[in-house]
Amino acid sequence: MSSKLIITILGEPGSGKGTQAERIAKNFNVAHIETGGLIRKFIQTDPQAKARYMQGKLQPNAIVAELVEKEIVKLKNKRFILDPFPLNLEQIDFLSLMVKKYQLSKPVIIYLKVDKKIALKRILARTDKRKDDSLDIAVKRIDQYSKNLKKIISSIDCHFYIIRINGNPSRLKVEQEITKKLLKMIRENKIY
Secondary structure, rough: OOOOOEEEEEEEEOHHHHHHHHHHHHHHHOEEEHHHHHHHHOOOOOOHHHHHHHOOOOOOHHHHHHHHHHOOOOOHOOOOOEEEEOOOOHHHHHHHHHHHOEEEEOEEEEEEEEHHHHHHHHHOOOOOOOOOOOOOHHHHHHHHHHHHHHHHHHHHOOOEEEEEEOOOOHHHHHHHHHHHHHHHHHHOOOOO
């Protein structure tokens, strides 16, 4: 299996990961692997997973890794974006293993950094409310993601490209900045 463009998108809840992943998928013609959707589907069949989810806790790495690998295998040699993934150091190791195992290209990690107040405002304003969009759970999720993201970003090595994006501006401005930086990498023959 050989894939040209592998993108992952990271950021705290409310940073716009899902929105930007959809735009990247459309703008760059890549498949969208939405790990949150995979997990929400999985918890319908696993009461323990559902309980963790409702408490705002992350699912065990083994479960997430298995769900992600199944999707990578289904895509064969198509380009894709992982949204959001990896969320901790063990998942970085898993992604590195998948890159080697399936002969994937060097992943591009897009990190959307957003202020906590803005993230909470966005979560609470969602029109398509999810069960985990309450203030208490949102605060827990943001704090947990922030702690993990600091570790991830500081441990990224030469096996990944990283693009840092200010996620505070409007959706359109963030999308334009992401597109500009990805196109620059394509022109420099770093990706695609």
